[in-house]
Amino acid sequence: MSMKLVTPETPQTDREALAASPLAIRGLTVSYAEKPAVFSVDATFQPGKMTAIVGPNGAGKSTMLKAALGIVTPLSGRVTAWGNPLDTMRARIAYVPQRASVDWDFPTRVLDVVLMGQYRQLGLLGRVKTRHIQTAINCLERVGMDGFADRQIGQLSGGQQQRVFLARALAQDADLYLLDEPFAGVDAATETAIISVLKSLREQGRTVVAVHHDLSTVADYFDWVFVINTSKVAEGPVAEAFTQANLQEAYGGRLATAQIGVTG
Numbered sequence: 001m002s003m004k005l006v007t008p009e010t011p012q013t014d015r016e017a018l019a020a021s022p023l024a025i026r027g028l029t030v031s032y033a034e035k036p037a038v039f040s041v042d043a044t045f046q047p048g049k050m051t052a053i054v055g056p057n058g059a060g061k062s063t064m065l066k067a068a069l070g071i072v073t074p075l076s077g078r079v080t081a082w083g084n085p086l087d088t089m090r091a092r093i094a095y096v097p098q099r100a101s102v103d104w105d106f107p108t109r110v111l112d113v114v115l116m117g118q119y120r121q122l123g124l125l126g127r128v129k130t131r132h133i134q135t136a137i138n139c140l141e142r143v144g145m146d147g148f149a150d151r152q153i154g155q156l157s158g159g160q161q162q163r164v165f166l167a168r169a170l171a172q173d174a175d176l177y178l179l180d181e182p183f184a185g186v187d188a189a190t191e192t193a194i195i196s197v198l199k200s201l202r203e204q205g206r207t208v209v210a211v212h213h214d215l216s217t218v219a220d221y222f223d224w225v226f227v228i229n230t231s232k233v234a235e236g237p238v239a240e241a242f243t244q245a246n247l248q249e250a251y252g253g254r255l256a257t258a259q260i261g262v263t264g
């Protein structure tokens with residue numbers, strides 16, 4: 001993907017915003033077969049906050065995250081992490097992909113998946129040491145999965161898979177956590193466990209950005225919201241940006257606003 005340094009002509013205020021932001025996106029456009037999935041999007045994710053990315057099916061939420069990380073190649077745009085080119089900051093960023101995008105039939109144990117979160121510490125040919133295993137077990141404990149270390153990943157429920165993915169991200173000990181639909185298809189107990197881990201990350205000053213579908217929990221779970229429907233519709237604190245007008249612009253039609261706790 002095209003990654004440019006912040007240029008001197010960048011206005012000072014925006015430069016300051018970029019420097020403070022764990023993930024800032026400017027002018028991002030992504031097309032699949034000439035049809036834009038994300039069009040000219042700017043985003044400035046806030047440090048130490050939990051941000052929900054919301055928008056209807058096919059709005060480009062996953063594509064925006066993937067393009068920001070270089071997993072898909074954008075047509076244009078630049079991405080910085082704490083004001084630096086993203087590639088230099090990868091160790092500080094953990095990504096939890098959509099559960100459905102992973103081959104769960106791959107023969108590997110839960111413990112090995114979580115150990116992968118430490119691959120930067122391990123190095124390419126690094127030997128797994130007791131302390132790495134201990135870290136992985138601690139991360140499994142934090143998501144309530146410590147009894148499953150030796151289980152094959154193909155033998156987990158959907159909620160357990162999601163917890164294991166989160167444990168792998170925790171093992172990375174990152175400062176920015178990007179999650180693509182962490183609550184999709186999980187039961188209430190898993191949702192509670194995941195949100196509690198994410199809130200504890202925020203308490204430690206880390207930043208959480210999650211693609212989120214359930215509008216009824218946005219106000220409970222998140223501080224900031226980013227509303228997208230191919231182009232950005234709004235971005236800001238939940239109290240300011242999670243409004244009926246913004247959601248109607250993104251989703252079209254009428255939403256049961258009383259049930260989704262919007263403002264305005």
Ligand SMILES: Nc1ncnc2c1ncn2[C@@H]1O[C@H](COP(=O)(O)OP(=O)(O)OP(=O)(O)O)[C@@H](O)[C@H]1O
Nearest residue numbers: 032033037055056057058059060061062063064211
């Ligand atoms: N690999 C791909 N090839 C072609 N088109 C794609 C590809 N991935 C996504 N798209 C299309 O790009 C658009 C945006 O998809 P994306 O998955 O980013 O949306 P989303 O907001 O995350 O959707 P959802 O809420 O349904 O998960 C959709 O129209 C989708 O069909």
